[in-house]
């Protein structure tokens with residue numbers, strides 16, 4: 308985006324060119340998105356040492372420094388552990404555009420897992436949202452799924 | 467066996483929200499020059515350099531090589547160390563390791579940031595996992611808001627309790643000519659400032675600052691010849707935990723700081739922190755940390771933070787003054803921020819903190835905070851360990 312140059316005495320150089328990357332999701336991460344597309348549910352993974360179930364599934368448990376391979380099927384349900392209604396504007400590095408605000412950033416414990424899953428909750432009224440509420444994941448239509456985190460549209464409060 | 471090491475000189479820029487009059491290298495030079503002048507050394511006396519910043523903030527990926535004309539590292543060993551918010555303590559601790567190893571006698575640690583050169587929130591988002599976390603993550607504030615909400619719920623702390631921390635730091639900044647924000651505020655100002663993410667308001671959080679800091683470390687035997695009163699490293703501790711925000715147990719407290727402080731206190735022989743430590747420069751990026759993290763540090767018991775602050779124990783003249791410099795809430799050039807804590811603590815031990823000097827400091831504490839709830843700790847003292 309070019310605007311008229313501000314010729315103040317001290318000049319700055321602007322960089323605003325898209326620079327694409329391609330990140331590997333890995334074996335277990337890919338399975339997570341395949342499972343969402345096939346069955347609209349989550350998949351986690353259990354650590355053989357500490358027994359913790361992680362979602363999304365990953366190859367390694369950090370505290371145990373162990374490799375994991377026991378997959379666990381999980382429902383699309385969870386509980387709000389914490390949330391934050393974001394009111395301040397900022398450019399989203401994923402799109403280069405301002406991220407629409409307000410939106411609610413949520414920490415959700417998926418049923419049957421032991422860590423917290425971060426996503427958005429489709430409620431921005433602080434009066435109508437509370438820690439402990441049950442939520443369900445709402446997915447994109449199957450034909451619109453792209454194998455990324457936005458295949459989950461948001462989490463919706465159930466009560 | 468590690469050699470004993472002391473800080474012999476410190477330097478920092480006059481911090482501002484925007485320094486379009488200098489590029490990064492030139493700004494680094496200002497801090498380095500002041501640190502060398504402070505201990506009356508020349509760049510030729512420096513054996514090695516450790517430098518760090520948030521490289522994605524300026525999109526400069528080889529800061530070690532890119533910066534040499536400002537850092538003075540031409541034809542010297544130089545290493546880049548970057549660990550997010552803890553970068554400043556990481557460069558300090560790495561410089562300490564260099565000297566303690568016996569391989570180098572005089573080592574320069576540098577931290578810097580030109581926060582004005584990018585959008586801080588967008589840049590911080592690039593620290594989070596691109597596949598899982600970036601879509602919903604919105605920078606440092608919501609995870610801190612989560613921590614603050616959990617603390618308020620657990621102990622009944624209020625937004626006013628937190629506001630008093632911001633007021634304290636901003637009041638202390640009036641004594642620091644280098645500080646970025648030097649306008650006093652009140653609890654009412656904090657309460658009336660815009661809500662960013664409940665319960666965090668604009669005046670509860672640190673600003674974005676352009677600035678640099680530099681600290682000179684020297685070996686036992688060398689340090690005493692450079693500085694009449696060197697600041698000896700009594701302890702260093704590093705605790706970096708997860709990179710997934712979902713793995714943090716928000717009810718367990720800041721476990722990295724609990725772990726780092728336990729280890730550092732043991733190294734330094736500190737049994738009762740509030741009594742044994744004379745001054746603390748804490749990396750408190752937002753006001754609620756000033757309540758909760760002093761509990762993790764053992765200055766007071768769990769849930770006692772708000773009363774400890776309200777009773778004035780952390781004010782100038784109190785039991786354990788916190789952030790005589792004005793702290794992070796007054797100045798936040800991120801890659802320099804934790805090194806400023808070390809530099810300010812050293813200044814206190816060396817008796818060179820001018821208007822912000824706490825009288826008779828023998829032991830000073832500095833902390834770093836960053837990444838995904840990571841903590842570093844450095845304890846300095848007048849007594850050679």
Ligand SMILES: [Zn+2]
Pocket residue numbers: 354355356357358359368369370371372373
């Ligand atoms: Zn494990």
